[in-house]
Amino acid sequence: MSEVILSIRGLAKNYELGGAFSRGSDVVHAVEDINLEIQEGETLGIVGESGCGKSTLGRMIVRLETPTRGEILFEGHDLAKEPKKALRALRKRFQMIFQDPYAALNPRRQIGQIVEEPLRVHGVAKDERTRIAKDLLKRVGLDEGAYEKYPHEFSGGQRQRVVIARALALNPRLVVADEPVSALDVSIQAQVLNLFKDLQKEFGLTYVFIAHDLGVVRHVSDRIAVMYLGKIVELANADDLYENPAHPYSQALLSANPRMGAEDKRERIILKGDIPNPINRPEGCSFNPRCPKVQDICRTTSPELLTIGARQVACHFPN
Amino acid sequence: MAFGRKKNTAEISQTDGGENAIANKEVEGLSQRQIVLRRFVRHRAAMISLFVLISVIVFVFTASEFHIGPIGWNGWWHYTTTDTPNLINCKNGAVGCPTLTITPGKGFGFGAHPFGQDDIGHDYFALVMRGAQRSLLVTFIIGIVAGTLGTVVGALAGFYRGTVDNVLMRFVDFLITIPSIIIGSVIGYHFGNLGATFLALYLGLFTWTGLSRLVRGEFLTLRERDFVDAARVAGASNRRIIFKHILPNAVGVIIVSVTLLMSAAILLETALSYLGFGVVEPDVSLGLLISKYQDSFTTRPWLFWYPGLFIITIALTINFIGDGLRDAFDPRQRRRITKKDRERATAIKKERKSL
Numbered sequence: 001m002s003e004v005i006l007s008i009r010g011l012a013k014n015y016e017l018g019g020a021f022s023r024g025s026d027v028v029h030a031v032e033d034i035n036l037e038i039q040e041g042e043t044l045g046i047v048g049e050s051g052c053g054k055s056t057l058g059r060m061i062v063r064l065e066t067p068t069r070g071e072i073l074f075e076g077h078d079l080a081k082e083p084k085k086a087l088r089a090l091r092k093r094f095q096m097i098f099q100d101p102y103a104a105l106n107p108r109r110q111i112g113q114i115v116e117e118p119l120r121v122h123g124v125a126k127d128e129r130t131r132i133a134k135d136l137l138k139r140v141g142l143d144e145g146a147y148e149k150y151p152h153e154f155s156g157g158q159r160q161r162v163v164i165a166r167a168l169a170l171n172p173r174l175v176v177a178d179e180p181v182s183a184l185d186v187s188i189q190a191q192v193l194n195l196f197k198d199l200q201k202e203f204g205l206t207y208v209f210i211a212h213d214l215g216v217v218r219h220v221s222d223r224i225a226v227m228y229l230g231k232i233v234e235l236a237n238a239d240d241l242y243e244n245p246a247h248p249y250s251q252a253l254l255s256a257n258p259r260m261g262a263e264d265k266r267e268r269i270i271l272k273g274d275i276p277n278p279i280n281r282p283e284g285c286s287f288n289p290r291c292p293k294v295q296d297i298c299r300t301t302s303p304e305l306l307t308i309g310a311r312q313v314a315c316h317f318p319n
Numbered sequence: 320m321a322f323g324r325k326k327n328t329a330e331i332s333q334t335d336g337g338e339n340a341i342a343n344k345e346v347e348g349l350s351q352r353q354i355v356l357r358r359f360v361r362h363r364a365a366m367i368s369l370f371v372l373i374s375v376i377v378f379v380f381t382a383s384e385f386h387i388g389p390i391g392w393n394g395w396w397h398y399t400t401t402d403t404p405n406l407i408n409c410k411n412g413a414v415g416c417p418t419l420t421i422t423p424g425k426g427f428g429f430g431a432h433p434f435g436q437d438d439i440g441h442d443y444f445a446l447v448m449r450g451a452q453r454s455l456l457v458t459f460i461i462g463i464v465a466g467t468l469g470t471v472v473g474a475l476a477g478f479y480r481g482t483v484d485n486v487l488m489r490f491v492d493f494l495i496t497i498p499s500i501i502i503g504s505v506i507g508y509h510f511g512n513l514g515a516t517f518l519a520l521y522l523g524l525f526t527w528t529g530l531s532r533l534v535r536g537e538f539l540t541l542r543e544r545d546f547v548d549a550a551r552v553a554g555a556s557n558r559r560i561i562f563k564h565i566l567p568n569a570v571g572v573i574i575v576s577v578t579l580l581m582s583a584a585i586l587l588e589t590a591l592s593y594l595g596f597g598v599v600e601p602d603v604s605l606g607l608l609i610s611k612y613q614d615s616f617t618t619r620p621w622l623f624w625y626p627g628l629f630i631i632t633i634a635l636t637i638n639f640i641g642d643g644l645r646d647a648f649d650p651r652q653r654r655r656i657t658k659k660d661r662e663r664a665t666a667i668k669k670e671r672k673s674l
Binding site for chain 2: 062064088089091092095096098099100103104105106107108109117118121122163166170
């Protein structure tokens with residue numbers, strides 16, 4: 001077992017609704033009580049529907065959002081409570097890759113300046129910066145001429161390579177990738193995913209890989225966490241999860257994933273209803289209004305995330 | 320240019336109608352600055368206005384003497400605002416009429432007093448030049464002061480949001496409720512004697528409100544963009560994020576509204592001087608000239624025409640330039656498809672069919 005690089009305990013994020021004049025008591029529970037440990041060198045996939053809190057979780061890990069409760073332990077520091085100044089120094093150890101490569105690059109700056117920015121912020125000398133940036137651009141598969149160009153001169157896939165180069169500039173240990181390929185064409189997705197794998201080997205990176213595309217997640221992840229309404233409902237090795245999902249939600253999610261071949265006789269589980277409003281969660285298990293296996297206990301008691309064999313499941317009646 | 324043309328035809332053939340071709344061409348291979356510049360150059364009214372405005376500025380500032388601090392020069396015009404040459408009688412019995420002659424084919428001649436003379440013989444050309452200098456100076460000072468203030472306040476409110484935003488914007492709301500002409504007259508009443516420069520500085524302190532709201536809005540949108548998050552993850556300071564990431568992307572909005580603000584400023588200055596609260600004698604401004612000679616409108620209308628002509632020219636050209644800039648910076652703005660474009664597109668279609 002390798003070393004734990006990041007450990008999350010009881011992490012939660014609430015957003016309070018209401019403007020200056022309303023005594024708003026509505027609270028959106030975007031993320032609730034997450035416990036996770038991420039091993040050095042692994043890729044942890046996080047999947048779930050839109051609005052299930054997976055992006056919020058990713059943004060909390062890199063402290064773009066301040067958690068409401070809980071701890072994020074990284075290299076002996078609690079990122080959730082680290083003061084701003086100390087946090088800025090720590091930032092070189094964890095970086096983020098964004099979903100939309102068109103929005104993630106400042107249109108007014110040259111590629112070279114963009115990739116060098118993190119180095120500049122952390123006080124690396126000019127010559128050294130240029131050397132590192134040019135080297136990184138080569139590693140991510142862009143040619144040297146890119147250094148002086150502007151973002152609009154590149155395609156989506158190339159831009160995403162620039163975003164990756166920027167994230168790696170400070171030689172981080174942990175990279176949070178928030179749907180890094182969902183804005184790209186399928187053919188480009190494969191290239192970028194392979195780049196992710198190559199870079200992981202080369203730099204010994206640890207990834208938190210957020211996505212909603214199940215095929216993509218399986219391709220890159222060692223372990224996968226399935227999220228539903230701000231909670232982790234199942235956490236398992238990628239292959240175990242895909243072969244034999246234990247939580248009814250994971251089963252439904254995976255049955256929606258198209259497979260090649262005619263011999264696929266799996267039944268498609270079609271969930272009824274919508275994802276519940278995170279302001280008024282259902283009593284008991286949050287999945288109970290849509291669950292095909294729902295029993296009385298599900299409507300009253302919320303299941304804990306329990307370890308069963310090699311996996312963790314939050315369900316009263318796991319498969 | 321030949322290269323651009325070639326690329327364009329290739330794209331028209333791809334998109335059939337050629338409707339997107341122009342937009343595509345503008346996106347491809349050009350930096351933001353180049354696109355903006357190209358669109359601005361294509362804006363005919365703005366280009367003509369820019370040319371006219373620069374000509375007027377050069378003409379006005381060289382004609383009459385101009386001093387600011389140690390720099391200054393005497394103009395090429397041989398009368399100053401204080402000279403009182405003898406009044407010249409004209410043909411129809413009036414005195415001091417303009418000698419400017421524009422004959423088609425023969426060109427134009429200045430004569431002794433191109434814009435005529437006032438009651439006691441002052442050369443009106445010299446007075447109008449001096450007045451236009453003052454008005455332009457006031458306009459630019461208001462532009463700079465209000466532009467800076469509006470940008471800073473808007474940037475702070477939009478970037479920090481919350482309490483800072485609330486306090487600043489309620490203050491702006493308060494200022495907006497007071498008409499600027501009233502603020503101007505109160506300021507003019509108390510400080511008018513300090514001269515045009517100080518009047519402009521004070522006016523600048525009260526005319527930045529609209530700009531600050533626009534900049535605030537722009538900052539509110541830009542601060543949520545992913546590249547700002549990326550800078551934050553990299554560990555960039557707020558100062559760095561504001562100056563390197565947000566401000567350069569908001570510069571279009573700022574330039575455009577400062578230009579439009581300036582054309583409003585020249586009218587404000589004129590109105591105040593006309594009411595007697597702006598520039599006061601012995602200094603000269605265009606509004607002051609109009610106000611001083613308003614009685615002679617029926618008998619000697621040129622005392623009215625020439626300052627008016629300069630006010631309209633300056634305000635109009637600045638406005639057109641502002642319009643041109645706004646169109647150039649607005650990404651949704653597309654050039655109209657001209658007849659020529661359509662012909663070219665159909666020609667290419669035919670060619671492809673015949674192949």
